[in-house]
Amino acid sequence: MTEEIRMTGASGEPAAVVGMACRFPGADDLDGFWRMLRRGGDAIGPGTGLRDGRRPGGYLRDVELFDAELFGISPHEAALMDPQQRLLLELCWHALEDARIPPTAGGATGVFVGSCSDDYALLSRMSGAVDAYTMTGTARTFLANRLSYFFRFTGPSTVVDTGQSSSLTALDQALGSLRRGECTTAVVAGVQLNLTPTGDRLIEELGAMSPTGRCHTFDARADGIVRGEGAGVLVLKPLEAAVAAGDRVYCTVLATAVNNDGGGPSLTTPTQAAQQNLLAEAYRRAGVDPAGVAYVELHGTGTKAGDPVEARALGGVLGRGRLADRPLLVGSVKTNIGHLEGAAGIAGLIKTAASLFHRELPPTLNHRRPHPDIDLDGLRLRVTTRRRAWPADEGPLVCGVSSFGLGGTNAHAVLGEAPRREAVVAASGAEGTRREAGVAASGAEGTRGEAVLAASREQLPRREAVVAAPGPEATRREAGVAASAAGGTRGEADVAASGAEGTGGEADVAASRAQVSWREAVVAASGAEGTRREAGVAASGAEGARREAAAPASRARVSDEPVPVLLSGHTEAALRDQAARLADRLERHDEADLRDVGLASATTRAALPVRAAVIASERAELVTRLRELAGGASADGATILTGRPGAEPTARPADGNEPVTAAATAGAAFVLGKPVDWLAVYGPQARPADLPLYPFQRRPYWLDTATPTGPATDGSAPPWSGDPLDLVLDLTAEILGRAPGTDLDLDATFTDLGLDSRMAVALRTAVARATGRVLPTTLLFDHPTPAALIEALRSDDTKGHEFR
Structure with a gap:
């Protein structure tokens, strides 16, 4: 950092955001999200499909679709899994690809997921479709544990619920874990799916729902929140390690801070003092002069009570000492996609990280004139209502992201632009071209x-x-x-x-x-x-x-x-x-x-x-x-x-x-x-390239598609022809809930194909019944792939004795 921005007192090494992936209303991936933001897209609309008839909000399409086969999950288990788990699996895969890390490389990676909703668990209990997969499929802890299990991560695996500030609080925990050396890489995620109208009614009863169906952040028309849903995943490394590895860096996380209102007019009413203390502490930890901050991504719910408190807190810490013509720029992604509650912080952070990376600020929607209780000029604040370049400054860009929970848990992150590398510069003229040619050749x-x-x-x-x-x-x-x-x-x-x-x-x-x-x-x-x-x-x-x-x-x-x-x-x-x-x-x-x-x-x-x-x-x-x-x-x-x-x-x-x-x-x-x-x-200097993200082959899975697993209970089994090839393939497909004749990889392990321990026992039992043999309980442990099992059965036939 330059002297104009950096001050003494910074605590801890910054982290680098080296990979990102997201699915938000109106955008199926990171590129689509950025394009939507740049054009000022509005993704709020009425509920359709599974949410048909719901009030206007930011909804994801096709939340029932999932590539279960890629993740080795049987159709039955996939149907009982919370779609939030499925969404995070796919986005974590894409975030790792974006970070140029092979998805199942494993290692000392920590997982920190922010979430405050589990509608699918409610639907599951109401449907009565409960079995051995319900616990792992719907308990909130498995939002993180499922990622650690599949991707072979050995670092901390934690789900954070602080209400609407959950995902930014998860970032705070991840940063601390990286600095303590508990993990060398961190996956930070936030997820929110609004699958039942019950959540709508709860917010309505609080009087916080916008009757107009639009979020008017810091605007005179502010009348409440608009619900949204989606998920985002970040991959973080210590900055020094990311630079040494030659990683692409979207932005740096200089510091985070979390606190609570600690009392106030009511349990759900925000307090200005707590928010000011939060901001002051975050920038103290970052070693950054608040007057040098260029932009803050607001919590910005568009409520009559919350917006003025947030504005006055920002003005009291970040607006102080600014010239009238250099106000703090502010904005809110909630005007584009709604309030993502448990994923609200990650949505704002991904927007801001992409803005730093592209060096452009997208517009905030629905702002015409300031809320009467917000003196933007006096507070030295300005809502970014048009697409624009970042303010021109000699020093590196620094900005902030805020997220506040309904129960008073507040979180703020201080972000900086990626370190500039002289050797990797896009030359715009002949002189720059000559310099860069020399760099490449020498x-x-x-x-x-x-x-x-x-x-x-x-x-x-x-x-x-x-x-x-x-x-x-x-x-x-x-x-x-x-x-x-x-x-x-x-x-x-x-x-x-x-x-x-x-x-x-x-x-x-x-x-x-x-x-x-x-x-x-x-x-x-x-x-x-x-x-x-x-x-x-x-x-x-x-x-x-x-x-x-x-x-x-x-x-x-x-x-x-x-x-x-x-x-x-x-x-x-x-x-x-x-x-x-x-x-x-x-x-x-x-x-x-x-x-x-x-x-x-x-x-x-x-x-x-x-x-x-x-x-x-x-x-x-x-x-x-x-x-x-x-x-x-x-x-x-x-x-x-x-x-x-x-x-x-x-x-x-x-x-x-x-x-x-x-x-x-x-x-x-x-x-x-x-x-x-x-x-x-x-060659030793080669760098991985960006290619289109993996194209998931999705199929619908919902509670009404869940079917019992295992072979038929009436004692029937495929006829035994003496050749175990068809037998093993047909029984495996049946237990996985797939159609007969499904193409299975003979060299993949049964675990990778989607069999868990209970299914493995069912397969052994079915093979024993069909062949009339006494088979060991360790059958699939000793022969962990279809090819190995088929060969073992064939070899036994040749020897002409019982397979034990």
Whole structure:
């Protein structure tokens, strides 16, 4: 922090937000949420589907849908699980992907979930659909414990309920746990689903529900809250660890604070003194001068009692000492999506983190004129009613997020922008381009295209790989554009790159450098101090000494070598869906998307202006192959990798193109499930790339779809043919509640397929009954996969004795 912002007294290392995922009204993911916020979207509407006839609010679509198979959960158990658990499982998966962490990597990760609602438990009890899965499916503690179990997290696993401040209080606990060393990574979540009208009535009885169905934060029309629902998940690391790992950082969490009103006019009436004490303590812990704070995401419920108290508390701490023309900017996401209660704090924090990351403040809706009890000018506050850039300041951006519970538990988080890295800057002009070209060329030894999916995504059973390889035409064009952008002129380098397609000057470059690859030309034309004289000479090292192009290239190879684009899914549909999404991204002609699939080199990442059209032909070929995969035209990895149906990829060069063959071989190994050293494939400096998030294959699960598990109770069983293959598959599918003939992964463990201990006993009993054999109680422990069990049963038949 700079001296203008940072003060003494900061306590504890900041945390970095390195991954985010969300589902909020009007937005199914983080990108959709940000787009909605930027355009000032209003997601409030009447209840539909399962909430048909409910009063206006912020509702999620399709809350009954869930990808149970991916998470190894049987249809019966999924039907008895609170949809809040299901929602958190999917969002945690996406947040880890966003953080470029393989979802089931496990480790010392803590889970901290804020929640104050369990409507599904109420519905479950009312329906009478209660069995052994009801406790784990509806008890609130399992909102956190389910995540820790599935994702193999060994850190603290806690559910926090402080009412409407629950998720921001969960963040406070996570930050403390990270600082105490109880975990090395923290998952922080908030979730709220309003599945019954009972909650509406309770708030109505309190007199807090808005009769107009809109949240009017700090506005004269403020008349109560509008209920909303959704969930958000954050992945946090200590800042130092995140920077060392090269993680993308959305924002930093400098400090948090939590307190309680401690008495007042009533149990549910907020007090200004407590909120002022909270703010003062939070910024003291952060070591931040309150006058330097740029923005606060309000609790902002839009109530007549709450808004004036919050405004006066902000003015008393953060407005003091500000100039009239530099007020504190404030806003509330509740005007877009409603009050998410247990998830309200996480919704506000995700909005603010995205705003810091994009350096833009979205508008707050429904504000025309201030509440008569709120003197915005006197308090030095201003509601952000239009989309705008953050206030221009010399120091780093600092902002806050507030969340207050109905019972008086108040929470506030102090956020800062991500640390700026001089080596990763988007250059906007020729001078910046030359500087960044030098950075890329001088410090990229062993650097290759970004690792695509391999290191940061889950390696699921169904896999495909497509080789992305720049061709000779693109190579010549890129050489011209790169050399020109790095400072060469027509006279000095015989280079002319006047657009995406280039001119005849580029042909001259290709002819005059017959034995020099484009990456060597880039290095040659991008030496230190901006000195460029000849296409084959680079200024590098002290005094700008010139060296032959090949010499620096051998030390600072900036590779445009082909890389395998890797896809994996739990089902064939998910694999094809993923290929289709990737093809869609490529067709948007976005350089960032090209970088994501390995088509952009390290120099491109450093902002050399290689236009999209330069590699249009390679992209078109890749899109075509991805489309084929998405359409199911080719389900064979060897076909995708080599373009020859039935081909068996080998290490031999195809048509003399050894790099392509090497990439194809690595991809083939991935498709066949063989271990691959991706660090060796992509190089030590490779960074994971962002690809479309995993496409969940959802099906409906609700209390009325729950069916008893286990084999038929009337003693019937599939006929025993002597071959255990069909027997094991049919019985396993039946116990899981799936249709006969369901495609099951023979090499997946029964646990991963969704069998719990009770189901395992049922399967053993069914197999024993069908075969007439005496089987041990440890049958599935000794043979934990369908393939292993089938082989054991077959081996016993061959030996001709009883299987025990």
